[in-house]
Amino acid sequence: MTAPVLVLDAEQEALRAAVRALLTDRAGSAAVRAAMESETGVDRDLWTRLGRDLDVLGLVVPEKLGGAGAGHVERSIVAEELGRALAPTPFLGSAVLATDALLALDDEAAQQDLLPRMVTGETIVALAVAEPGAPWGPGRTTATEGPDGWRLEGRKTPVVAGDLADEFLVVATAPDGPAWFRVSGADVTRSVLTTLDPTRRLAAVTLRGAKAVRLESADPRAALDRVADLAAVALGAEQLGGLAEVLETTTEYAKIRVQFGRAIGSYQAVKHGLADMYSSWEFAVSAVRYAAWAADAAPAELGVAAGVVASFVGPAYFAAARDGVQFHGGIGYTWEHDAHLYYKRAMSTELLFGPPSAARARLADRLGIGTSEGVGV
Known part of the structure; x- marks a missing residue:
């Protein structure tokens, strides 16, 4: 290894x-x-x-x-x-x-x-898994096989890139359990959701007797679990980048913004806040790097590593973005400044694949120190 x-x-x-x-x-x-x-x-x-x-x-x-x-x-x-x-x-x-x-x-x-x-960007494919209360499962979406093939009934939301997708990969409940299906974008109804984050659109996808092709999978649940772990790693990396940008821009602003004759970065409360941001960034770098390495070289360690990323990085990003807006003062709350965009992205991504509490419960279960009953993927 x-x-x-x-x-x-x-x-x-x-x-x-x-x-x-x-x-x-x-x-x-x-x-x-x-x-x-x-x-x-x-x-x-x-x-x-x-x-x-x-x-x-x-x-x-x-x-x-x-x-x-x-x-x-x-x-x-x-x-x-x-x-x-x-x-x-x-x-x-x-x-x-x-x-x-x-x-x-x-x-x-x-x-x-x-x-x-x-891989060329010619075709966009979206994963339609999430439903209210079931961010990583077939939910209420059902698959029925008839003379003309498989048909799906249900509603998936939120779907990342669902408004743009040419095709969908859908997880639904078939007569023999969870199963994966491929569905053409022409056979679904989609609508863009009103969300907090204007930089990433999410969609609701409705399947009303949608024609589907069942995809081969020896263990559909294991495949879904692996996708969930890899999603946590990739999203954690995205959050890490946002955290780094918030840290850098807020630190630079604290050096040049003068209040009561002093740069605000000289005040203890601001210094401590920026130090906390930096510490969170350092921890997040280690968590993301290790989890990404595990995805490539140590699959047995991926579950715990991805759980650490999902439990820590999102909340750390949101805390940094929240403090970044505060340290920018009044300008940080305006539409013209980008601080609020990072705040909104941080809040939305923290909840995108389920709340951090669910990630912590799942991590505890994998470590053998708790249970994720009623939470899982």
Whole structure:
């Protein structure tokens, strides 16, 4: 077993630099705000360049399926930079959730058909799993097989990139238990949800007798559990990037903002607050790096490592974003300043895959010190 990756090597730092350079050019504050107000809510050109120019949409996809054949450490670097910039792309929905689902299943035909188009950005696929009270399960969505194939009935919400998806991967309850299905975007009804975070749109997807193709999976529940763990790692990396940006911008503001004849950073309360942000960032870096390494090299350790990320990083990001708004004073509450955008992203991502309390209960169960009954995935 290789040693855990807690410090990035030169090649990984080069990947970070390349992604950051593109985002600096294409995803500054003005560009993010323009995408927020656009019809789709994303920057399609940026999405294409991430796939075509940087080849980062398929970092965890094997080369035989058109991917880069790298790993989750590399993908976490990209997710971190996207989170730092609040980049308006469907990366989390298609390049993370749907990609991981396809790779966790045993359906080679679906992998060969979809993944080569997903890694270029040509096709967007969304994972439709969540329902109220069941963020990681089939919920009330049912699958029935008839003379003309499978049909699905139910409603999935929220679905990341569900408003943009060309196709969906849906988890539903079949007569023999949980099962995975592939559904064309043309066979569903979708609506954009009104949410707190204007930088990432979520959708509700309604399946009314939707035609579906059942996907091969030796253990559908185990596949779903793996997708949930990998989602926690990728989302944690995104949150880590946002936390880093909040820390840096708030620290810089504390150096130049003068109140009562002194820079506000010289006051003890502000110093302590920034020190807490920095400590949280350091802990979050270690948690995310270790979990991403475990996803590649130590699958037996992934469950606990992902649980630590899900339990700690989201709340740490939200606390930093909240304090960042406060330390910016009145300007931090205005629409013109970006502090509130990070606050909203932090709050929304903290709850996106279920509340932190559920993540803590699941982690305790995996450590053998508690129970996640009624919580789980």
